[in-house]
Amino acid sequence: MHHAGLMPLFLMWAAMMVGMMVPAEAPSLWKLARGRGAAAFLVGFLLPWIAFSFAAALLQERLHSWGLLDHQSGTLASPALGAALFVAAGALQLTPWKRACLERCREGPARGSVSCGLRAGALSVLSCGVLMLVPLAAGGMSLFPMALLTALLLLERLAPRRWPISSASGILFAASGIWTLCN
Secondary structure: OOOOOHHHHHHHHHHHHHHHHHHHOHHHHHHHHOOOOHHHHHHHHHHHHHHHHHHHHHHHHHHHHOOOEOOOOOOEOOHHHHHHHHHHHHHHHOOHHHHHHHHHHHHOOOOOOHHHHHHHHHHHHHHHHHHHHHHHOOOOOOHHHHHHHHHHHHHHHHOOOOOOHHHHHHHHHHHHHHHHHHO
16 A cells, blocks of 8 residues: 555545444434434444544554555555554453443434434544554555454444453453464
8 A cells, every 4th residue: 555645545535434434333323213303313323433444544644754664565564563453452352441432333323413423433433443553563454454343343332241252352452462473
């Protein structure tokens, strides 16, 4: 992946976040669709993700300018940085805070408004933002890592509560980080 500049990177990240987070938020949108306010909630929900997209694009541009991104694949050039990103994502998945955020997501919004969407979106960024950076360590900005992350988010949201989806994925991410560092 060659250096594209901040605006194209931002647009790429924003499109990816919308494409990944709208399906993950589908249960809330479906609940709201029976009443009014799904569109207002969605606008509010996406605003924090758009802000995250700008920060991610800025990070990617900085990593590129520092020579820390592989120019062909768009992945982190340093195995240690990639490993650290995997471990950080895994560690976050294992925290009680992540479980609490997931419970709030499963409950869904109280009402369909921009302010409810903003709160839900901010909580989503805080609990899932590190996961969205994993493709920088796992194969660049290709569709396969994005599809896997979208599937993970949906599984976390829709699987029975007794299924340890977040914990299992946390262990897999951390193990991937260790494996990356050792190879």
